Amino acid sequence: MNILITNIVVFEYTGTETYVKELAIELTNRGHSVEIFTFFKGKLAQELIEKGINVTSDLRQLKLTPDIIHAHHNIAALKVLSFFKFTPVVYFIHDRTSAFDYPFRHKNILKYIAVDYNCKERYCIENGFKEKDIEVVYNWANVDRFRLKQKINSHPKKALVFSNYLDENNIYPEIKEACVELGIEIEIIGSLSGNPCTKPEQILSKYDLVFAKAKAAIEAMATGAAVIVCDYRGLGGMVTSSNVKHFRDFNFGMKLMSKEPTKNNLIEEIKKYDSSEIIKVSEYIIKESDFLSVVSRLEVIYTELILEFKNEKRGNYNSTFFRNIFIYKVVLRSLILTQIRLRCPKLFIFLRSVFKKFKRNF
Template identity: 30%
Template sequence: MRVLMTQRELLQAGGSEMVAVEVARTLSERGHDVVVFCPKVGDMARMLLPAGARVAQELRDVPWTPELIHGQHHLPAMAAVARFPGARAIYHCHGTMPWVERPPFHPRILKYVMMCEWMVVRAQAELDLPPERVTCVPNFVNTTRFSEVRQPPETVRRALLFGGPALPDAEFDRLNGACAALGIELEWIGRAYQNVQPRPEIFLQDYDLVFGIGKSALEAMATGCAVIPVIPGQAGQLITDASFDHWAHSNFGPRYFMAATQIGTLWLKQQLEAYNPADVAAVTARVRRERTLEGAVDRLEAIYRDAAAAPAPALSADTSFAPYLERLAKEVDALWLEREAVPALRKRVDELEAKLFVRAPRKRLPRLRSLLLRARYAWQRLARRGDIL
């Protein structure tokens, strides 16, 4: 089958980026002809080439008319749907927020694929999608890449805060303090902590316990680490063989209304009381059996076949709207990210002003004044750009 995947960027490792790369590679290795349309590419795009999958930064460079569009991210997916009016499509949804992830509506999007059952229920209620058009392909791990499995130790000594959204400073300090109080060394890796490392299949081997959610949690479990999900404002429980299905329902992340537990020493002590090396090994075996890349692609191929066999709605063959959407896919994300950065930078400017005029020792004034002027200039420049949105 000729499959066109869409992806907003392939710049550095992330959840949807790795889904695009790993699924495209596997489809290509199985004999499908695969092109990934991605307006912004970087080193990650080269990961597709050894398997024969290709990358197109513009839709006019796609060498054929796709039989199926595997859409990821709102604008690139809709640009592809507009450019190829005869192609059926599915939309692979990794979240309903922010807007770049939000599922678009179109008659030729025949199936919406969610990454956990919690999202299936939410999409049906929030987006008013018919149940027959929504399905789930659970998050997965490339067990060929994560080939080494560590032996869980009897006692937890090293922990890692891995991926996910950044914890607020107060919660980060509480987690660090809780680990220290229990004799655990805590480290952190991820984009949110300005510490991206590209080889989790290697560095996860060094940790007994991982605080993570989603794909990060799955990768840690597949490696033989114990996992506790945490997000800003909510602390989860140690994932055990008995609680695995409960956490899998929500993609291994705490959700609102599940609990009000907060990060702290007592909470962490209670979780570690449930730690059992044999149970960690059982969870690892389950992940490596039930959550494989190969199994996920099997399910996606079945969805492709059903979509390809479905009668396509009769629509106009006019493609004139496609270049407009394609241009938006290239430019609007950058404008949106700049606008999002303005409040954070404004807060930083205020903090620097407070240090400069209230608390700063005299010898630090020149340095702080320089930082303040640079920050104020950057904030004003972003604010001016944001005015055009």
């Protein structure tokens, strides 16, 4: 089948961009024709183009008419829907608070999907969707890339902060202090810290302990690292066999980050390191978050929606002109900031620091 994926950005290795990359490659390997529409192209888009996957910011440059649209991000989806008016859509939310993930309605959207129950709440509690109309399809770990290491140390020796959102001015100093006090070496990777890593699967096995959230946390667990859910929003805590199901329901993300990431709180979580627990968590993640199984589920969804659309089924939620105008209003500020972040990263970091100071003072 011909599949068109939308994503606001295909520029670097962040959550949805990595999701799109892995999904597009696997669907192509399974014999489907995949193209990607985005507003911002970068190195990641070029990497996909070199693999034969068309990534474009101009809908007129698409080579095929899609049978199904796998839509991320509202304004990218709206743009595509105005161009392909007779194509079914499956619409995903990956984030509870992002303006780009503010859900919208359209008669061509036959299925709405959330990556966790936090995002499902955004549909239902905040925007009036019925619970039965929202399916949860969890994030995955690609175990062909992120392989379980052979040896898990009884005590943590090396730790990694695996995040695009942390740096020396944002939580990392507290993590570093906690690790140093416990005699643990600490490193950081991610775009904001100036140390991006395009192939984390090649280095994760070196670390006993990883501070991460969402997809990064899942990937770290798949390699046999102890994971403490932590990011700029706060501290979630150590993932254990007793909480892993609950943590997965909320994508190892913001809903869990109820603690302050102070040095003492971090030390308390680090001391929960237990090699037998790590093995149990890793085995659970490898089994329950299998990449190939999730892609197979998506293939089933695509096939069902194409058939339903041909049989004249339409979505339960219709759009209006004023709703769509509201979407553009909601995302305008985020769209400008995204452009600054991608084109002028130093200016973006400066503006972010100024905004933080402003918030503290007022």
